[in-house]
Structure formats: C-alpha cells, structure tokens
Amino acid sequence: MTLEQLKMLVKIADAGGILAAADALHRTQPTVSVAIRKLEDELGVSLLSRDSYRASLTPAGRKLCQQARSVLRKSEILAEMARHLAQGNEPEIRIAIEASCPLPPVLKILGECEKKFPTTQFNLSGETLWGALEKLQSGEADLAISPMFEENLELESFPMTRATLVTVAAPLFKGAFHKEVLTLYDLKDSVQVVVRDSSRSPRNQSFGYLAESRHWYVTDHLTKKEIILAGMGWGRLHEHQIADELVDGRLIPLTIANYATTMEVNICVIRVMDKPAGPVGTALWEDFRKFFSNPF
Numbered sequence: 001m002t003l004e005q006l007k008m009l010v011k012i013a014d015a016g017g018i019l020a021a022a023d024a025l026h027r028t029q030p031t032v033s034v035a036i037r038k039l040e041d042e043l044g045v046s047l048l049s050r051d052s053y054r055a056s057l058t059p060a061g062r063k064l065c066q067q068a069r070s071v072l073r074k075s076e077i078l079a080e081m082a083r084h085l086a087q088g089n090e091p092e093i094r095i096a097i098e099a100s101c102p103l104p105p106v107l108k109i110l111g112e113c114e115k116k117f118p119t120t121q122f123n124l125s126g127e128t129l130w131g132a133l134e135k136l137q138s139g140e141a142d143l144a145i146s147p148m149f150e151e152n153l154e155l156e157s158f159p160m161t162r163a164t165l166v167t168v169a170a171p172l173f174k175g176a177f178h179k180e181v182l183t184l185y186d187l188k189d190s191v192q193v194v195v196r197d198s199s200r201s202p203r204n205q206s207f208g209y210l211a212e213s214r215h216w217y218v219t220d221h222l223t224k225k226e227i228i229l230a231g232m233g234w235g236r237l238h239e240h241q242i243a244d245e246l247v248d249g250r251l252i253p254l255t256i257a258n259y260a261t262t263m264e265v266n267i268c269v270i271r272v273m274d275k276p277a278g279p280v281g282t283a284l285w286e287d288f289r290k291f292f293s294n295p296f
Contacts, residue, residue, distance in 0.1 A: 003075055005039045006068040008032050009047060009057075013065045017054035080276050090142075090278040092121045096132035098146035099195070099221050100163045101267050102240050106145060109287050117280045128220070129207070131198030136270060142281050144270040157268040160292045165236040167208070167261040168251040172231040182256045184210065191216050191233035193224045208236055208260065236263060 011021040012032070022032045040047050047061035057065060097106065110122055127135065132146035137154070148157055177186055192213045196202075216233055218224045221241060227233055229250060237251075245251040254261055269288045271277070277285065 001039060001042055003072065005035050006072055008035050009039065009061070009065055009068050010072065012036070012048070012055070013057055013062070017056075018048075019054075077274065077276060088279070089117055089120055090280045091119070092123060093143070093280055093284060094123045094125070094135075094141045096125050096127050096135040096141035096144045096146070098132040098144075098267075099126060099128050100147060100165070100238055100265050101145045102161060102163065105161070105291065109284070109291055113280070113284050113287055116283065120280045126220070127198045128195050129197040129199065130202070133270070134199040134201065136272060142271070142277070143284065145267060146270060147265045148268050148270065154273050155270050156273045157270040158289055158292070160267045160269050160288065163265045163267055164239040165263040165265065166239050166242070166246070167234065167236050167254045167256065167259070168228060168242065168246075169234040169254055170229055170231040171249065171252055173228075173234060174252050174254065180255060182254060184212075184256065184259060187234065187256070188212050189214065193218060193227050193233040193235040195219070195221055195224055208263065 008021060008025065008027075011024055012018055015021045015024050018032050018036070019029050022029045025032070036047060043064070045060045045064070046058050047064065048055040049058050049061075095110075097103070110124075114120070114122060125132075125135065125141065127146070130149065132141070132144040133149070133152075133155075135141040136144035136146075145160065148155075173190075179186075187210065190213065192210055193216050194209060196217050196219055198219070216227060218227070221238065224235060225237055225242065225245075228235055228237065229245065234254060239246075242251050246253070269285070269292070271281075271285060
C-alpha cells in the first residue's frame with residue numbers, strides 16, 4: 001500500500017470516476033486502474049464497482065476512502081513539519097484579519113515580533129465576515145483574527161477582544177422620520193448599506209440584513225461609513241471606527257423596534273488545529289496569547 005494509491009482512491013471518489021481522477025492527477029487511465037487493482041489485491045477487498053460506465057466506490061471502498069483521507073492528511077502534516085524543521089524560521093507569515101478587529105493592538109504585537117524575526121515577511125490581508133476564516137482553512141493564511149461565527153473543532157482559538165457594532169445614520173437621514181423610535185416598516189424604502197462577505201462561499205447568516213429593504217453593497221467598512229455619513233443610508237458600524245463621529249454628532253445611533261440595534265462580536269486569534277507551525281508562527285501565537293490573556 002502506498003500513499004500514491006491512497007491519493008488515487010480519494011481522487012476517484014472526489015472526481016467521480018477513474019478517467020476524471022487520472023486527468024486530475026496527470027496520470028493515464030491504465031496507470032490508475034492498475035494501481036487500484038493492486039491495492040484491492042493487497043487488501044483483499046473490492047474497492048470499486050465496475051458494473052456501470054463510470055466506476056464508483058463500493059461500500060467497503062467508501063469506508064476505506066474515509067480512512068485514506070485521514071492517512072493522507074497526517075502524511076501532509078508530517079511533511080510540513082519536516083519542511084519547517086529544515087527551513088528554520090519561516091520566510092513569510094500570512095495573517096487574515098476580519099474588519100471588525102481593532103488594528104492598533106495587533107500592529108503593536110506584529111511590530112515587536114518583526115523586531116525578533118527581521119528576516120520574516122509579515123503579510124496582512126483584510127477580509128470581511130467569513131473571509132478570514134476561509135483563508136485560514138484553505139491554507140492561504142497561517143493565522144486569522146476574526147469572530148468565531150460557529151463552533152469548528154478543526155480550529156484552535158482564544159479570545160482577543162470584543163467589538164460592538166452600532167446601528168447609525170446621519171442626522172439628516174434620522175431627522176426625515178420625525179420620530180425617536182423607528183420601525184422596520186419605516187425603513188423599507190431606505191437604503192441599508194451592507195458590506196459583502198469576502199469569502200468565496202458566502203453563508204446564509206444575515207447579521208441584521210433586512211431582505212425587504214433597498215441595499216447598497218460595498219466591500220469595506222470605510223466606504224460604508226462614508227455613505228452613511230453622507231446621509232445616503234443606514235447600517236451597523238463598529239463603535240471603535242466611529243467614536244469621534246458619535247461624540248460630535250455626525251452619526252446618531254438609531255433605535256429600531258424589533259431589531260437589535262447593537263451587536264457584540266467576540267474577536268479571536270485562530271489557527272488550524274494540529275497544523276505544525278515554525279518558530280515565528282509559534283512565537284507570534286504565544287505573543288498574542290500573553291498580550292490578550294485577560295481580554296475582557
């Protein structure tokens with residue numbers, strides 16, 4: 001039994017047949033067929049049902065394929081650990097940061113870490129909603145700073161801080177309604193400014209999205225803030241990003257019946273469970289943990 005045979009078995013399951021698997025693996029169809037035949041002979045069990053046009057996994061094949069995925073994942077972890085040990089300090093650390101995170105404390109920690117590891121390049125990507133978590137899970141980021149929107153046992157995390165979102169509008173917008181407490185019906189013809197999810201697979205969670213309203217979609221919170229400041233719509237903004245505007249009255253909190261006008265978001269530092277980290281990644285994780293040991 002070889003890792004290459006297990007890769008072929010998994011690819012047949014994912015691609016839907018031997019020919020498609022061969023194309024994906026850049027192998028010939030006979031090569032894949034022979035490899036799977038040898039694996040069947042060695043294991044003494046039929047892995048593929050060849051009665052139809054496209055070979056499919058037998059029940060035993062599906063069960064063994066599940067274990068094959070686990071074996072391949074562990075082999076990848078072992079290989080990645082070996083690469084880290086061979087390379088020493090990582091040449092690059094990639095950090096995905098969701099827009100709800102206050103940046104000053106993060107930059108303070110990164111600045112101190114950069115002084116300890118001056119040969120490592122730190123790359124930051126700003127994301128919205130699920131974008132930072134997606135980059136972490138896809139391997140495009142080594143660390144994510146983001147809300148944990150749902151439990152995920154494949155991720156390891158600790159709390160960093162708490163952010164508050166406030167539903168606001170400009171005085172001109174609010175004054176047009178001539179009432180202190182608005183209703184959702186009042187807002188049905190008004191523009192709700194919404195930040196798009198930067199992930200490639202947006203989820204269904206609404207986070208205050210009113211389907212019946214008019215919407216303007218933007219890709220970042222700064223643009224959303226400027227649109228709301230101009231009196232052209234309303235929406236939730238992070239309190240730490242609009243503190244001055246709330247004080248001087250350029251933005252006013254809205255009170256809306258049957259709508260959560262404020263929202264608390266717990267920001268976490270997150271990495272993939274059991275994924276080996278090099279010296280720099282390990283040091284950065286511990287720096288964040290020490291700095292935010294009592295976040296709330």
